[in-house]
Amino acid sequence: MSKRRVSYFYDPDxxxxxxxxxxxMKPHRILMAHELISSYPSHLLLSHPSLTHFRPPRASAQQMTAFHTDEYVHFLSRVTPETMDELTGRGTQFLVGDDNPAFEGIWEFCTISAGGSLGAAKRINEGRSDIAINWAGGLHHAxxxxxxxxxxxxxIVLAILDLLRVFPRVLYVDIDCHHGDGVEEAFYTTDRVMTCSFHKYGEYFPGTGTQEDRGRGKGRGYALNVPLKDGMSDETFKSVFDPVLERILAVFRPSAIILQxxxxxxxxxxxGCFNLTMQGHAHCTSFLRKFNIPLILLGGGGYTVKNVARAWCYETACALGVQHELVPQGEEGGMMPWNEYFEWFGPRYRLEVVKNNMEDVNLRIADPKIDRVRERALQQIKELEG
Ligand code: ZLS
Ligand code: CA
Ligand code: ZN
Structure with missing residues (x-):
């Protein structure tokens, strides 16, 4: 397995x-992932000869306006829990409902998240890195x-816009349980960015992402959606992910890839309502890594924080190709090293996310949805061949 030069972006704040x-949503999970990564013998991960560790420069308001409106960015840079009330008229226009509170430090948080993804894009653009990681990014609905x-x-949109200055075609792959609607919408009419989201569909936020949404104008066919049902297992997921990505890579021939x-x-x-193990989830990273196309790994959702930390630690190892040294293949891994959050990982204290016994609704015999969904996705990619 050949080496990859990996850049890891992390802001300790x-x-x-x-x-x-x-x-x-708990930003603390990114610190937990970092602590877990740091707890492994340093030559394996953080001080691996192929890994460079960066504290990313904070994104500026000007960088953000490459996608967002000046008014919105200006609002975010000024809003605080206190001024939110004064700015109610304008605030409610930008921050709707309880999902997006005006929390203390909201602006700095945004500059850290976007700064990491822009830092990752820069390393890839400069050809200094094969894989760049920002677990604080992946905020696909904005x-x-x-x-x-x-x-x-x-x-994500900001990073893709930056990559497009250097690369002719960028592929965006989104394995968050929610539809990557913000990224899809931003590139809906271009054939230079292909977006591909796997997500739960049906009475679930944000409610978009059917196979009818395929892109418009020049971008027709370049937005691919894979709507799924509850209980998605590793095997079912792989049975769709592998053929779909294999065909996209052959037909679209991306010059860079972002995996959310x-x-x-x-x-x-x-x-979330899927049933993927840590290895089933990380398979996506290992699968895309094999093709040796510049790759950016970003975070995103994840609400059972101990499992988020486990998965992103393991996926950092996958980027380096050393995951088997953390969890020996075919064996039950041993206990994880002691770390700041060790007690959160009980009762087994292992680097694992195990499946439960929920039904994989995608496989219901009476309604073999998954085969139709896969066929339709492959058909859409075939049509791109012209
Ligand atoms: O993809 O379902 C919704 C919207 C609502 C229902 C929930 N209420 C609070 C607002 C209106 C229709 N929102 C989802 C958003 C899911 C975002 C996923 C992000 C990502 O993973 C990428 C980072 C939602 N699901 C659950 C909640 N919101 C939610 C649950 C509990 C609470 C507490 C805090 C806030 C209000 C009470 C909240 C939201
Ligand atoms: Ca998704
Ligand atoms: Zn999500």
Missing amino acids: VGSYTYGLGHP KKREASGFCYIND CGADSLSGDKL
């Missing part, structure tokens, strides 16, 4: 922001002039 008591689904600034690794598709997630 990111874990101190909070969306508020009782809010499911719109041009509106926050949505816990996302304020769309760091939303961890709410893991088994036991508080908001």
Whole structure:
């Protein structure tokens, strides 16, 4: 297995922001992932000869306006829990409902999340890195002039716009349990960006992402959606992911790839409803890594924080190709090293996310949805061949 030059972006302040008591989105999980990564013998991960560790420069308001409106960015840079009330008229226009509170430090948090993804894009653009990682990014729902689904600034769209300055075609793959609507919408009419989201569909946020949504104008066919049902297992997921990505890579021939690794598709997630193990989730990283196309790994959702930390630690190892040294293949891995959050990982203290016994609704005999969904997705890709 050949080496990859990996850049890892992490800002030590990111874990101190909070969306508020009782809010499911917890930036602290990124600190937990980092602590877990740091707890492994350093030559394996953080001090691996192929890994460079960066504290990313914070994104500027000007960088954000490459996608977002000046008014919206200006609002975000000024809003605080206190001024939110004064700015109610304008605030409600930008921050709708309880999903996106105006929390303390909201602007700095946005500059950290977007700064990491822009830093990742820069390393890839300069050809200095094969894989760049920002677990604080992946906030796929943010719109041009509106926050949505816990996302304020769309760091993914900003990173893709930056990659497009150097690369002719960018592929965006989204394995978060929710539809990657903000990214899809931003590139809906271009054939230079192909978006591909796997997500739960049916009475689920944000309610978009059917196979009818395929892109428009020049972009027709370049937005691919794979709507799924509850209980998605590793095997069923792989049976769709592998052939679909294999065909996309052959037909679209991306010059760079962004993988949004939303961890709410893991088994036991508080908001998600899939049944993927850590290895089933990380398979997506390992699969895309094999093709040796410049790759950016971003975070996203993930609400059972101990599992988010496990998955993103393991996927950092996958980027380096050393995952088998963390969890020996075919064996039960041993206990994880001691770390700041060790007790959160009980009772087994292992680097694992195990499946549960929920039914894989995608496989219901009476309604073999998954075969139709796969066929339709492959048909859409075939049509791109012209
Ligand atoms: O993809 O379902 C919704 C919207 C509502 C229902 C919930 N209420 C609070 C607002 C209106 C229709 N929102 C989803 C958003 C899911 C975003 C996923 C982001 C990502 O993973 C990428 C990062 C939703 N699901 C669950 C909640 N919101 C939610 C649950 C509990 C709470 C507490 C805090 C806030 C209000 C009470 C909240 C939201
Ligand atoms: Ca998704
Ligand atoms: Zn999600």
